[in-house]
Amino acid sequence: MPDLSQQFASDNYSGICPEAWAAMAEANQGHQRAYGDDEWTARAADHFRRLFETDCEVFFAFNGTAANSLALAALCQSYHSVICSETAHVETDECGAPEFFSNGSKLLLAKTENGKLTPEAIRELALKRQDIHFPKPRVVTITQATEVGTAYTPDEVRAISAVCRELGLHLHMDGARFSNACAFLGCSPAELTWKAGVDVLCFGGTKNGMAVGEAILFFNKDLAEDFDYRCKQAGQLASKMRYLSAPWVGILQNDVWLKYAQHANHCAHLLAGLVSDIPGVNLMFPVEANGVFLQMSEPALEILRGQGWRFYTFIGAGGARFMCSWDTDEARVRQLAADIRKAMASTH
Amino acid sequence: MPDLSQQFASDNYSGICPEAWAAMAEANQGHQRAYGDDEWTARAADHFRRLFETDCEVFFAFNGTAANSLALAALCQSYHSVICSETAHVETDECGAPEFFSNGSKLLLAKTENGKLTPEAIRELALKRQDIHFPKPRVVTITQATEVGTAYTPDEVRAISAVCRELGLHLHMDGARFSNACAFLGCSPAELTWKAGVDVLCFGGTKNGMAVGEAILFFNKDLAEDFDYRCKQAGQLASKMRYLSAPWVGILQNDVWLKYAQHANHCAHLLAGLVSDIPGVNLMFPVEANGVFLQMSEPALEILRGQGWRFYTFIGAGGARFMCSWDTDEARVRQLAADIRKAMASTH
Amino acid sequence: MPDLSQQFASDNYSGICPEAWAAMAEANQGHQRAYGDDEWTARAADHFRRLFETDCEVFFAFNGTAANSLALAALCQSYHSVICSETAHVETDECGAPEFFSNGSKLLLAKTENGKLTPEAIRELALKRQDIHFPKPRVVTITQATEVGTAYTPDEVRAISAVCRELGLHLHMDGARFSNACAFLGCSPAELTWKAGVDVLCFGGTKNGMAVGEAILFFNKDLAEDFDYRCKQAGQLASKMRYLSAPWVGILQNDVWLKYAQHANHCAHLLAGLVSDIPGVNLMFPVEANGVFLQMSEPALEILRGQGWRFYTFIGAGGARFMCSWDTDEARVRQLAADIRKAMASTH
Amino acid sequence: MPDLSQQFASDNYSGICPEAWAAMAEANQGHQRAYGDDEWTARAADHFRRLFETDCEVFFAFNGTAANSLALAALCQSYHSVICSETAHVETDECGAPEFFSNGSKLLLAKTENGKLTPEAIRELALKRQDIHFPKPRVVTITQATEVGTAYTPDEVRAISAVCRELGLHLHMDGARFSNACAFLGCSPAELTWKAGVDVLCFGGTKNGMAVGEAILFFNKDLAEDFDYRCKQAGQLASKMRYLSAPWVGILQNDVWLKYAQHANHCAHLLAGLVSDIPGVNLMFPVEANGVFLQMSEPALEILRGQGWRFYTFIGAGGARFMCSWDTDEARVRQLAADIRKAMASTH
Structure with missing residues (x-):
């Protein structure tokens, strides 16, 4: 098998951590x-409630695409x-899953700086069309940390x-990298979610x-009505649920x-620091979570x-994304930074 | 945690076998x-092609509900x-998943003996309505082994x-217990599927x-056109696919x-044999795969x-299903049979 | 063009009545x-509110399949x-439209006598399955008058x-022949609907x-939330709405x-009376609305x-449906009865 | 009722023309x-085949939203x-109908000049993403005449x-104003559709x-397979079909x-000519079909x-759309032009 120790392509190239295993x-x-009626699933749900300091409803889906789409479908009609x-991510990398699960809901796209929605952008999109010839805005979804590494x-x-x-909009948070956001901000999960008004969080493991x-x-439990049926019908109820929930127990405790x-964040910040003085290399976005987006020449x-x-x-001409994960090797980060320096020098 | 060593409720109460682990x-x-572009997934697909002696298209879904529903949706329109x-199972235990994934396809139900569709029943249902006011028959699905333990x-x-x-109908096979059917019949996987005219098999692990x-x-590769997109959109593409495919390598080799x-079949046959002479206990269906369906009194x-x-x-008044699995303990089967005998004796 | 004056096949073979025209x-x-923001649509809605003696929400759809499916989709999730x-009719003659509009809701079928659901049948179906592996009952739909001519x-x-x-079930009434039910029963529209607990009526014109x-x-206005959007998205909002609403004004006033x-009812009762003494001709269902279902020999x-x-x-071997409509000619009814008598005599 | 003789808001504010009536x-x-099995529907279909000089498959839907969405759904999967x-129009004014009918297909939007797609724009969008994480391009739809009045x-x-x-893309034409395009271009319907490679046309009446x-x-008859079932299931099969088809006979002959x-085109060109020399009034798009888009001051x-x-x-600040229809009164057009001139003079 190929050596992928030098990969910074995606944090989902990494394996299972020892505690989850x-x-x-x-x-x-x-x-x-089966079907979540086991001890491990109960324990995982309790862990979440303790961690978030609230009596939220907890469900599991197999992957992030399904989790986001099921949640969005629960918050709106077609x-x-x-x-x-x-x-x-729901727009760019889920192959129309939100539209499929909701039977046709439309995504309204806001131009953003640093990947973050703003109240102004939301207001503008929500108020732009208010006639029945265009889908009625009902949900806002934000990604925490964002797809460009900000929080x-x-x-x-x-x-x-x-x-x-x-x-009159519900608020959904795509937390595929929610852990990285918490780590960067030093905030509690509760502060970043329900205490700040989030209705539903998809927490990525x-x-x-x-x-x-x-x-x-x-967190808004009214919105969870019959959500177990929704998961089941959509092929997202694991029969051997313990293998989804036990790993959560492993990493929540x-x-x-x-x-x-x-x-992972530390590695990203390390990389960003090590390349910050290299001529011709520029950060495309602030480095906050576990991703580093560099503008550099194509030859390099x-x-x-x-x-x-x-x-x-x-991301566009000359843009490169380097993702760090839970098991990224610091030595590899340093080697990468050194190679970037050399590549830039040799091509300048 | 509760002692479930005495459970014969479902074969999905069992854990992961050593080879898969x-x-x-x-x-x-x-x-x-990620996303199936790894070595393990390639190896698993090759294993399937060798086992089935044909160059079939291989995909993975998280669970059986999704696998069946995605396959059926690929074979018909709404x-x-x-x-x-x-x-x-698609009718009784998937919460309308086939209807959801296909955006509305209708299931036409045939009364069956021993859980098995017949050519006559298919013909009757297919020809009953041929006007546009009723959904047009397009697919037949059979379960192998059936939900009542026959093959x-x-x-x-x-x-x-x-x-x-x-x-003009496609043929789909729900093979949640396909292994058990092969084991009972002593047939090769190829004989039971494409050599017998099956277009698509959902092979349960x-x-x-x-x-x-x-x-x-x-097996009918034309039907697999863009099926990878279908899986992705429906939230059934695993990012860390190796954890779905490697276990298949483990159990296929x-x-x-x-x-x-x-x-599992052996345990079921053992149980059936041990209770066959107990007065008041009757087999509801022939014991072929890994399930035993007994008619016996409610007090027992x-x-x-x-x-x-x-x-x-x-299953109805006085009907009980006992399922055996890959790790069922023979001693427990004998104990169960003995307890059934005693229970019947004491309540007769 | 063929002479269809002898047709009793369907009440939708008839044309537009003078008042609607x-x-x-x-x-x-x-x-x-356009789009319902016209005077005629306002007038029609007011007529309905007066006729039903309540401030109901009124919408229009192009046909009965759409009206029923949209209403059911508003009352339940997939x-x-x-x-x-x-x-x-939603089961037998709408080609899976309810499943399509709702993105997968399942119809649970009750065996009925004379086409009418009973509280017992509803209770049995609703309580039969209460686990998440089967769709959760949420709506009851009854047809008034029924598909077999009863009310x-x-x-x-x-x-x-x-x-x-x-x-916890909503109640929907498919009123494709609601007028005929009112006419037979001598009840007010209000008595037959909201006063009796109906949430939504599809009133057929x-x-x-x-x-x-x-x-x-x-009648339950909460259930109408954003229903205008639902109609629009489903291709059921007429731009020149006045041509749907004005005819309603014509026939409501x-x-x-x-x-x-x-x-129409009178013609059906006339036909039933005229054939009642013919040996070998039997009513399959009580004649109440505008349909007569006769059991008679195939040669006849x-x-x-x-x-x-x-x-x-x-309807089955030897069963024939004769439908009367707003413009059925009494002379034709008498001629039909006479021909039935002769046909039976000659084949007996 | 309000006097709407001064309306240029939409061509669907107009009534039924004498010949259709x-x-x-x-x-x-x-x-x-019923259901299209009548003489008028056969005659209308024949008229279309003669007009388009080809043996195309002909269906009817109640409105344009449904026609477009059904056609697109037939050309692609979710x-x-x-x-x-x-x-x-499918993007801006159909409330997500294409997404609903297709169960989730995504619309990819091209920036256009004068409302017209170009081969370059299509190529760019089609080739931009070719991975399974984004919906696969399958259909191109063009509007003829366009929403901004060009052809x-x-x-x-x-x-x-x-x-x-x-x-590998199918080509659909939204012809809500196809007549106006033919009239402007002086082309035969065949030249503008199948002879130019169009697979499916929605022809608006x-x-x-x-x-x-x-x-x-x-025109591509393979794509019409089972389309009659699709229409029926989606609530778009009229029982009294003759009232949809007969008017077509009236206006096709x-x-x-x-x-x-x-x-209608003449009125639009007349208006455009009459205002062409007014200072401060500018055409936003070339006037080709029956719409005139003027940039002028808000006070005017x-x-x-x-x-x-x-x-x-x-359309944006200071943009106004004036639509002419089959029954627009030339005198009103002249009056409108005169009023525009006065309004501009008094506010300059």
């Missing part, structure tokens, strides 16, 4: 009731619309939820050391989730590829 | 490309209908596929020692899948429940 | 605002189910709505002298709707067909 | 078979995407269909003198459709509104 191994004993950033502060989330309340199994947390997110990127480094370049 | 552990090394047995012989499958071809990850095999299916069932035995009784 | 002609003057009679009394509707309230344009009346329904039916009579025979 | 009156004789102009020449359509064939009933013409489109627009003139101003 150990919990899964422990769960793999004997028989357990003739409603969902306001999001033009860089939102909404609690104040920013509160400002957004205020405009949502004013305009896959990018932070799990195999499958994103959690969907309804002892704040393992936070430790790994801090590590070509050299890096030739050396075996892996990264994404979908 | 070992493969998963081996796969959990370093980084791998205004088409799907012919199935009234006991089919279609290759001849029976061939007879069904012949009527399908005649009437969960009930035979895996955690998640059913395989969808298109060395015919582990067959060994475990044979064991109550005694068994009180002793800690777990089983389903959804 | 006159209103449409009157509406066809100059310009009017993972819910709808309880209906096995003879209900629910106000007491019967009240008994049904009582069990609906008890079990097509079978009673209109071209297109069924009315959807929400001066109780034209009732006069024509009475006439063949003779009638040869004479140019048109009727449906989908 | 007369045909409907003629059709309103006696009984006819995980596909549809390329259109950002000004396309594609046969050469432009041919260039578009060439890129469609190259990229409502804006050209009918009440309801858009025609859907499949003797080229009535063309005469009225020419008149306010004066016009005060005088009772009706028009749309959704």
Whole structure:
């Protein structure tokens, strides 16, 4: 198999972290009731409620696409619309899943700076069309941390939820990298979600050391009515649920989730620091969570590829994304930074 | 946690088998490309092609509900209908998932004996309505082994596929317990599927020692056009796909899948044999795969429940389902049979 | 063009009644605002509110399939189910439209006598499955008058709505032939609907002298939230709405709707009376609304067909449906009865 | 009722033209078979085949939203995407109907000049994303005449269909104002459609003198498979179909459709000519079909509104749309032009 130790392409190239693995191994004993009616699932749900300091409703879906789409579908009908950033994963990388699960809801895209929606952008999109010939805005979704590596502060989330309340919109948070946002901001999960007005959070585990199994947390419990049926019908109810929930127990206890997110963020910040003085290399977005987006010359990127480094370049000419994960090796980060320096020098 | 060693409620109460676990552990090394573009997924697909002796298209979905529904949706449009047995899992236990994934296809239910569709029943349902005011029949789905523990012989499958071809219907096989059917019939997977005219098979791993990850095999490759997009949009594309595919490598190599299916079947046959002479206990269906359906008195069932035995009784008054799995303990089977004998004696 | 004056196949073979036509002609003057924002639509809505003695929400859809499906979709989600009679039009003749509009809701079919659901049948279906592996019952739909020509009394509707309230189910009435039910029962529209606990009525005009344009009346106004968007998205908002609403004004004023329904019913009762003493001819269902279902020999039916009579025979061997409409000619009814008598005599 | 003789807001504010009305009156004789199995529907279909000089498949839907959405749904699956102009009616004014009917297909929007898609724009959108994380392009839809009153020449359509064939895309034409395009270009319907590579045309009658009933013409007959079922399930099969088809007979015979489109276009060109020398009034788009889009000051627009003139101003600050229809009065056009001149003079 190919050596992928030099990969910074995606945080989902990483494997299962030891703590999640150990919990899964422990769960793999004997028989357990199916479909979430087992001990591990109850324990995981309790962990979430403790961590978020509130009696939220907890569900599990197999992946982030399904978690987001199921949640959005629960918040709106087919003739409603969902306001999001033009860089939102639900728009750019889920192959129309939100539209499919909701049977046709439309995504309304806001141009954003640093990947973050603003109250002004939401208001403008929500008020632009108010006739029945265009889908009625009903939900706002924000990604925390964003797809370009930035994080909404609690104040920013509160400002957004205020405009949502004013305009009759629900607020959904895509938390595929919620851990990284918490780690960067130093905020509690509660502060970043329900205390700031978030109705539903999709909390991602896959990018932070799990195999499958994103959690969907309804802080607004009215919105969770019959959500278990919705999951089942959409093919998102695991029969052997313990293998989705036990890993959550493994990473929720002892704040393992936070430790790994801090590590991934640390690696990103390290990389950003190490390349900050290289002529011709520019940060495209502030480095806050675990991603580093660099503007650099195509020849230099070509050299890096030739050396075996892996990264994404979908962002536009000369833009490269380097993602760090829970198991990124600091030495590799330093090596990458050194190779970037050399590549730039040789091509300048 | 409760002692579930006495459970015969469902084969999905069991855990992950050692071979699947070992493969998963081996796969959990370093980084791998995401979304199925990894080595393990390629290996698993090759294993399927070797096992089925044909160059089929292979996909993975998280669970059986999704696998079946995605496959059926690929075979028909919303205004088409799907012919199935009234006991089919797609009808009775998937919460309308086939209707959801296909955006409205209707299931046409045939009364069946021993859970098996017949060419006559298919023909009758397919020809009953041929006007545009009723959904047009387009697919037949059969479950192998059936929900009541019986198995279609290759001849029976061939007879069904012949009527399908005649009437312009696709043939889908729900193989949640396909391993058990192979084990009972002593047939090769190829004989039971494409050689007998099956277009698509959903091959279940969960009930035979895996955690998640059913395989969808298109023998009719034309029907697989853009199926990868369909999976992705429906939230069924795993980012860390290796954890779905590696376990398949673990159980496909060395015919582990067959060994475990044979064991589960053996336990069911053992149980059936041990209770065959008990007055008042009657088999509801022939015991072929890994399930035993017993007709017995409600007071006797109550005694068994009180002793800690777990089983389903959804089949009607006095009917009880006892399922055996890859890890069922023979001693427990003997104990169960003895307890049934005692319970019947004490309530007669 | 073929002579269809001998047709009793369907009440939608008839044309537009003079009063509806006159209103449409009157509406066809100059310009009017589009999409229901016109005078005629306001007038029609007011007529409905007066007729039903309540401030209901009024919408229009192009046909009955759409009206029923939109209403049902507003009352449930995709993972819910709808309880209906096995003879209900939504099940037998709408090509899966309810499933399509709701994105997958399942119809649960009750065996019925004389086409009428009972509280017992509803209770049994609603309570049969209460686990998440099967769609959750959420709506009951009854057809008034039924597909076999019978009518629910106000007491019967009240008994049904009582069990609906008890079990948390909404109550929908498919009123494709609501006029005929009112005419037979001598009840006010209010008595037969909201006063008896109906949440939503689809009031059919097509079978009673209109071209297109069924009315959807929400007595439970909460259920009508954003229903205008639902209609628009589903392609059911007429731009030149006045041509749907003006004919309603034409038939609602001066109780034209009732006069024509009475006439159609009268013709059906006349036919039933005239054949009542013919040996070998039996009524399959009580004649209440405008349909007569006769059991008679196939050779006799063949003779009638040869004479140019048109009727449906989908009900089973030897069953024939004769429908009367707003413009059925009494002389033709008498001629038909005479021909039936002769046909039976010659084949006996 | 309000005087709407001064309205230029929409061509669907107009009524039914005499020829359509007369045909409907003629059709309103006696009984006819339902659901399109009548003489008028056969005659209308034949008229279309003669007019388009080809044996196309002909269907009818109640309105344009449904016609477009049904056609697009027939051309793609839920995980596909549809390329259109950002000004396309399917995007801006159908409340997500294409997404609903197709169960989630995404519209990909091209920036356009004068409302017209170009081969380059199509190619760019089609090739931008070719991974399974984004819907796969499958259809191109163009509006003829466009929403801003321009028309594609046969050469432009041919260039578009060439890129469609190259990229494996189907080509749909929204012809809500197809008559006006034919009238402007002086082309035959065949030249503008199948001879130029169009697969499916939705031919609008409502804006050209009918009440309801858009025609859907499949030139690529393979794409029409089971389309009758699709229409039925989606609530778009009229029972009394003759009232949709007869008006088509009325306007197709003797080229009535063309005469009225020419008149509407003439009125638009007249208006454009009369205001062309007014300082401060500028055409926003070339005047080709029956719409005139003027840039003028807001105070002037306010004066016009005060005088009772009706028009749309959704296009942006100071933009006003004036639509002419089959029955627009030339004297009113002249009066409008004069009032615009005065309004501009008094506010300059």
